[in-house]
Amino acid sequence: MTGQPQFVADVDQNEYLPAGRRTVDAIVTVTASGGELRASAPALTAAEVIMIDTSGSMTMPQTKIHEAKKATAVAIDTLRDGVAFAVIAGSANARMVYPADTRMVPADPRTRAEAKEAVARLRAEGGTAIGRWLHLANYLFAYQPAEVKHAILLTDGQNQHETPQELQAVLDQCEGKFTCDSRGVGADWVADELRKVASTLLGTADGLEDPAELPAAFRAMTEGAMGKSVADVKLRVWTPAGATLRFVKQVFPQVEDLTGRGVDVSARIGDYPTGAWGAESRDYHISVEVEPQAVGEELLAARVSVVGVDGPTIQVLTERLVLARWTDDTELSTRINPQVAHYTGQAELAAAIQEGLKARDAGDAETATAKLGRAVQLANESGHTDTAKLLARVVDVVDAPTGTVRLKKQVAGVDAELTNVRSVKTIRVKKKQD
Amino acid sequence: MTDFFCPEHGPPADPEDRFCEVCGRNLRTGEAAAQTAPPLPAPRPSTPAPLPWLSSRAGDGACAGCGARVPAGGYCDDCGRRRAMGSEHAELELPAEPTGGPAAGAIAAVTDKARRPRNEDAVAIGRHGDTTVAIVCDGVSTSTRADTASHAAVEAGMHALLGALADGADAAEASRRGARAASSAARGTGRPEDGDSPPSCTYVSAVVTGEEVTVGWVGDSRAYWLGPQERCLTVDDSLAGRLAAGMAVPPGLADADPRSRALIRWLGVDADGEDPQVVTVRPAGPGPVVVCSDGLHYYLPEAADMAKAAAALGPAPLTVAQGLLRYALDAGGHDNIAVAVLPFPPNEIGVQP
Ligand SMILES: [Zn+2]
Numbered sequence: 001m002t003g004q005p006q007f008v009a010d011v012d013q014n015e016y017l018p019a020g021r022r023t024v025d026a027i028v029t030v031t032a033s034g035g036e037l038r039a040s041a042p043a044l045t046a047a048e049v050i051m052i053d054t055s056g057s058m059t060m061p062q063t064k065i066h067e068a069k070k071a072t073a074v075a076i077d078t079l080r081d082g083v084a085f086a087v088i089a090g091s092a093n094a095r096m097v098y099p100a101d102t103r104m105v106p107a108d109p110r111t112r113a114e115a116k117e118a119v120a121r122l123r124a125e126g127g128t129a130i131g132r133w134l135h136l137a138n139y140l141f142a143y144q145p146a147e148v149k150h151a152i153l154l155t156d157g158q159n160q161h162e163t164p165q166e167l168q169a170v171l172d173q174c175e176g177k178f179t180c181d182s183r184g185v186g187a188d189w190v191a192d193e194l195r196k197v198a199s200t201l202l203g204t205a206d207g208l209e210d211p212a213e214l215p216a217a218f219r220a221m222t223e224g225a226m227g228k229s230v231a232d233v234k235l236r237v238w239t240p241a242g243a244t245l246r247f248v249k250q251v252f253p254q255v256e257d258l259t260g261r262g263v264d265v266s267a268r269i270g271d272y273p274t275g276a277w278g279a280e281s282r283d284y285h286i287s288v289e290v291e292p293q294a295v296g297e298e299l300l301a302a303r304v305s306v307v308g309v310d311g312p313t314i315q316v317l318t319e320r321l322v323l324a325r326w327t328d329d330t331e332l333s334t335r336i337n338p339q340v341a342h343y344t345g346q347a348e349l350a351a352a353i354q355e356g357l358k359a360r361d362a363g364d365a366e367t368a369t370a371k372l373g374r375a376v377q378l379a380n381e382s383g384h385t386d387t388a389k390l391l392a393r394v395v396d397v398v399d400a401p402t403g404t405v406r407l408k409k410q411v412a413g414v415d416a417e418l419t420n421v422r423s424v425k426t427i428r429v430k431k432k433q434d
Numbered sequence: 435m436t437d438f439f440c441p442e443h444g445p446p447a448d449p450e451d452r453f454c455e456v457c458g459r460n461l462r463t464g465e466a467a468a469q470t471a472p473p474l475p476a477p478r479p480s481t482p483a484p485l486p487w488l489s490s491r492a493g494d495g496a497c498a499g500c501g502a503r504v505p506a507g508g509y510c511d512d513c514g515r516r517r518a519m520g521s522e523h524a525e526l527e528l529p530a531e532p533t534g535g536p537a538a539g540a541i542a543a544v545t546d547k548a549r550r551p552r553n554e555d556a557v558a559i560g561r562h563g564d565t566t567v568a569i570v571c572d573g574v575s576t577s578t579r580a581d582t583a584s585h586a587a588v589e590a591g592m593h594a595l596l597g598a599l600a601d602g603a604d605a606a607e608a609s610r611r612g613a614r615a616a617s618s619a620a621r622g623t624g625r626p627e628d629g630d631s632p633p634s635c636t637y638v639s640a641v642v643t644g645e646e647v648t649v650g651w652v653g654d655s656r657a658y659w660l661g662p663q664e665r666c667l668t669v670d671d672s673l674a675g676r677l678a679a680g681m682a683v684p685p686g687l688a689d690a691d692p693r694s695r696a697l698i699r700w701l702g703v704d705a706d707g708e709d710p711q712v713v714t715v716r717p718a719g720p721g722p723v724v725v726c727s728d729g730l731h732y733y734l735p736e737a738a739d740m741a742k743a744a745a746a747l748g749p750a751p752l753t754v755a756q757g758l759l760r761y762a763l764d765a766g767g768h769d770n771i772a773v774a775v776l777p778f779p780p781n782e783i784g785v786q787p
């Protein structure tokens with residue numbers, strides 16, 4: 001890594017535990033600041049692959065394929081000069097749109113114009129096999145030395161022409177090779193599939209209600225990729241002997257459980273992938289179970305570092321300590337940390353929505369009502385109005401504070417998918433005014 | 435060159451600085467400062483020779499949990515337990531220097547964790563020429579990692595106080611400079627995650643010359659003159675202490691309990707940052723000066739009792755310090771104890787009046 005990107009981490013926790021208590025929770029906020037990043041770090045080299053769904057359903061209505069082409073053109077225009085790029089048309093197979101052969105070309109006025117012409121000629125026909133598209137993208141990226149490798153995936157339908165196992169196998173191959181933001185358009189995309197892609201490839205997933213939103217969304221995703229100034233950042237967590245790391249979750253801007261993604265650096269240290277960073281701020285919830293100590297004793301429950309990886313070079317960008325102190329002062333030990341409570345609620349909210357919708361699809365109205373009711377209650381408590389509004393599309397809210405709801409008889413498929421795909425989006429706790 | 439900055443505290447005030455002034459990180463290599471020692475101010479060019487002083491800080495040692503080697507004040511890299519900054523028990527002595535010209539007699543200090551789990555008291559002794567100095571800091575037990583504040587303060591205070599004497603400052607001015615350096619060092623031990631109980635400590639220094647005894651303090655650690663007309667030289671920074679000394683009620687404390695011994699001044703992130711109180715006395719004859727934390731003066735609050743106890747122990751300063759420590763332990767030892775003994779005048783062989 002060149003330059004000195006400025007990362008700052010903060011820990012929010014109640015380090016005081018009552019006698020015998022083992023669990024230590026902390027929220028670690030990591031912020032990469034923009035001014036410093038841009039002033040001192042040269043732009044990273046980047047490669048961008050755009051995967052556009054050209055299955056037959058993209059013509060129903062015609063505005064979908066029309067807006068998708070327009071959006072792809074906007075994304076192409078947003079690429080910096082010199083950024084390697086390619087456009088893939090996805091159906092039951094994947095095929096190169098631009099360039100014609102299986103490679104990537106640097107963006108310049110001529111290649112941008114040629115690419116937009118090729119995109120304009122696209123016709124929609126055939127089925128959907130997302131794994132094949134990702135496989136081709138992975139192949140293209142493999143020959144690129146770029147520091148930031150980013151893909152955009154647009155689909156309007158269910159992944160019908162391959163099995164979930166086939167998709168999983170491709171995702172496993174792609175993991176760690178590039179990041180991918182996925183978007184669904186129309187009424188038939190499946191939230192679970194897009195979330196799985198986003199999760200594995202450290203990107204975002206969302207649905208667009210109106211194809212007319214596509215150009216702006218493509219521009220935002222491309223700009224985001226162009227704005228990354230640190231390519232490969234990991235959260236490094238040290239825990240003491242005898243401790244168990246219960247979980248490591250990203251909890252803002254979206255819930256992402258990283259626990260199973262750790263790579264052991266040593267017996268005490270694991271590295272968790274966080275992908276590329278621009279000027280942004282993310283929150284992580286770390287929960288450790290430690291050996292309880294005598295009252296008055298202090299223990300380092302975790303040491304959390306943000307490390308930049310550049311080939312063999314590892315740079316510690318910032319570091320914070322998560323502590324545990326045992327006390328018999330109940331005033332101290334019963335103090336609930338508002339951040340920990342808030343994100344525990346946000347994670348429960350995401351899970352309640354996903355489980356509720358799943359039960360609803362399976363015809364289990366009782367579980368669905370209970371879970372979605374709890375979700376309405378949590379969204380209401382935390383002031384998460386976006387999620388509350390989405391939930392109101394799938395349930396009739398009788399009383400939000402108690403979570404009393406009735407399942408709606410008629411729900412547009414896309415409403416359920418939107419609610420699902422956005423279930424992981426969180427809000428930050430409002431800072432207390434002194 | 436402004437390329438170098440601390441990832442946590444930003445660019446240094448002076449772009450030429452090699453270390454972050456807050457955490458001591460090496461700005462060229464990015465290496466964090468060792469967790470044990472807060473960065474001391476660089477020695478001034480006017481004080482080339484290292485000044486002789488000792489502190490009660492513990493060295494590297496075995497982790498109480500797993501036996502791994504851990505620096506004092508650091509966290510065990512294996513089991514996560516923190517090793518205290520202070521020695522559980524320490525005895526410090528600067529022996530007499532029988533040189534030509536003005537010779538300084540021996541001074542000594544002892545400290546013990548007593549019945550507390552760790553020692554948050556810190557003590558340092560030192561001298562410049564024939565002037566002797568002792569500083570005691572008592573970590574505030576309700577604050578986080580109080581031992582880091584007390585040790586940082588005692589060492590930065592000693593370093594600055596001796597430096598000021600070497601620069602020609604008088605004892606009162608040197609006492610103020612020592613307390614200011616101690617104050618910023620204690621402040622530097624705070625961390626963003628400490629919340630409303632950052633590390634904090636008391637501070638008391640005594641400077642003994644051939645003519646005078648000068649004490650400076652913040653908090654309720656004390657200095658006693660135990661020669662002719664013995665007396666406590668400090669006034670506790672508590673409401674009860676101020677009122678007992680016939681001082682006015684400090685602003686904002688009009689409604690507080692007049693018997694309150696709670697500290698109204700201390701060193702640390704949340705301290706007032708004001709100068710210490712400084713008092714200078716000219717003793718009529720030889721005798722000992724005792725500087726101590728409340729682990730001792732809780733059991734011997736009256737100067738007359740302290741003087742009687744000390745007289746029975748003399749003459750060697752170390753013997754007196756050990757004896758006073760033993761007295762406090764035998765009386766209950768409810769709190770950490772730190773006690774330093776300095777003969778007046780400094781070239782006296784012992785402390786017997
Ligand atoms: Zn620093």
Ligand SMILES: [Zn+2]
Binds near residue numbers: 497511513514515
């Ligand atoms: Zn250990």
